[in-house]
Amino acid sequence: MISVIITAHNRKKFLLSALDSVLNQTLPRTLYEIIIVKNFIDPEIDEKILQIKEKYGIKLVNIFCKDDEIGKKLIVGIDKSIGEVICILEDDDMFHPEKLSTIYTVFSNPKIKFYHNMLKVFGEGYKRKGKIDSLFNTNINSPIVVCDEQKINAWKDLLLMGAGFNLSSMAIRRELVIKYKAIIEQINFAVDIALFYMALIENGCIYIDNYVFTLFRLSKPDTYLHYDASVWEYSKSIKYCRDLELLLSFFDGSYFNQAILNDFTFWKAKCLFLSKLMHNRITVNFTIKDYYNSLKYLLISKQKLRTKFRYFFALLLSLMPKFLVALITRYIDVLNF
Numbered sequence: 638m639i640s641v642i643i644t645a646h647n648r649k650k651f652l653l654s655a656l657d658s659v660l661n662q663t664l665p666r667t668l669y670e671i672i673i674v675k676n677f678i679d680p681e682i683d684e685k686i687l688q689i690k691e692k693y694g695i696k697l698v699n700i701f702c703k704d705d706e707i708g709k710k711l712i713v714g715i716d717k718s719i720g721e722v723i724c725i726l727e728d729d730d731m732f733h734p735e736k737l738s739t740i741y742t743v744f745s746n747p748k749i750k751f752y753h754n755m756l757k758v759f760g761e762g763y764k765r766k767g768k769i770d771s772l773f774n775t776n777i778n779s780p781i782v783v784c785d786e787q788k789i790n791a792w793k794d795l796l797l798m799g800a801g802f803n804l805s806s807m808a809i810r811r812e813l814v815i816k817y818k819a820i821i822e823q824i825n826f827a828v829d830i831a832l833f834y835m836a837l838i839e840n841g842c843i844y845i846d847n848y849v850f851t852l853f854r855l856s857k858p859d860t861y862l863h864y865d866a867s868v869w870e871y872s873k874s875i876k877y878c879r880d881l882e883l884l885l886s887f888f889d890g891s892y893f894n895q896a897i898l899n900d901f902t903f904w905k906a907k908c909l910f911l912s913k914l915m916h917n918r919i920t921v922n923f924t925i926k927d928y929y930n931s932l933k934y935l936l937i938s939k940q941k942l943r944t945k946f947r948y949f950f951a952l953l954l955s956l957m958p959k960f961l962v963a964l965i966t967r968y969i970d971v972l973n974f
Contacts, residue, residue, distance in 0.1 A: 638668060639737055639744075640720030640811075644710045644804075645675035645728035649682060651854065656686070658731035658852075660693060664738040670696035672714040675728070676703055707804075708824035708831075715814055723809050729760075729854040730805035736850035740808045743844055748784065751836030752808040753800045754846040760854035777847045784842040792837055792893055798845055801833035806851045813839055820887055825876035830900070831884055837893060877904040906952045 645652050690697040702713045722744045783791045817835050881901035
C-alpha cells in the first residue's frame with residue numbers, strides 16, 4: 638500500500654488539481670490511499686473532496702491542521718495512514734499518471750528506502766525556471782541506485798541531481814519516517830533535504846529515477862492567503878535558518894555536515910540583508926568565521942557557477958550598509974533572489 642500525503646498551507650487555488658492528478662493514476666486505486674492535510678477549512682473544497690471520496694470509493698482522508706510546519710503536517714498525515722511507502726505531494730504540484738505504478742514497482746525491492754524522480758517546471762512563475770535548472774544536473778539517461786557505503790562517495794553527485802529538492806518528487810519507506818518522526822515534525826520548510834540526509838545515514842538504497850514524474854509548479858507568491866512579499870521572504874529565510882540549524886545539530890559529525898553548514902550560511906546571510914530592508918526587526922549574528930567558511934566552501938564546491946554566484950551575492954549584500962542595500966533593491970529583485 639502506498640500512502641499519498643498532500644499538504645496545503647495558506648493556498649487553495651491548486652489543491653483540487655493536485656488531488657485530480659493522484660486520482661488519475663494507472664496504479665489501481667485499491668493499492669493506494671490519499672491523506673490531505675491543510676491549514677484551512679473551505680466549505681466548497683471540502684464538499685468536493687467528500688464527493689470525490691464517494692464517487693471513487695477510495696480511502697481519502699481530509700484533515701485540518703493549524704500547525705505552520707510542513708514537517709508537522711507530514712507527520713499528522715502519516716499518523717492517519719497505513720501505507721508502507723509514503724509518497725508526498727505539495728498542493729501546487731502534480732503527478733504524472735505513471736508515477737505511483739513506478740513507485741510500487743521500485744519499492745517491491747525491500748532494500749530501496751528513498752526514491753526521487755526528475756521534475757518538469759511549469760506555471761505562472763515560469764520565468765524563475767532558469768534558477769531551478771541552474772541548481773541541478775538532471776542529464777541522466779537511466780535510473781541510479783546507490784546503496785549503503787556507496788553513499789559516502791556518491792552523495793555530492795546525488796545532491797547535484799536534485800535528490801534533496803522538492804517533496805513532490807520523493808517517496809520514502811514508512812519505517813524511516815517513523816524513526817525520525819521527532820525531528821521531522823519540527824521542520825518548517827527544509828523537509829525535502831532532511832529526508833534525503835536521513836536516507837544517507839540509513840542502511841539500504843537510494844533510487845534516483847531519470848524519468849519526469851512530477852510537474853513542479855512555480856506559482857506566483859500572491860496565490861497564498863494573506864500574502865506580503867517582503868514579510869513572506871523574510872519569514873521564510875528565518876525559518877530555513879532555524880531548520881538548518883536544527884539539522885546541523887542533529888547530523889553533527891556526519892560526512893555531509895559541511896553541505897548543511899553551507900546552506901545554513903547562505904540563508905543566514907539572506908536573513909541579514911533582508912533584516913536591513915525590514916528595518917532590522919531582529920538581529921542576525923554573522924561572524925567573520927561564518928564568512929570565511931562560506932567563501933572556503935564556495936571555492937571547493939561542485940555547485941554550478943550560477944549557484945555559487947547566488948551564495949556570493951547573498952554574502953556581499955549582508956556586508957553592505959542598509960542604505961546601499963536599499964539602493965540595490967531598486968534595480969535587483971532580491972526578494973526572489
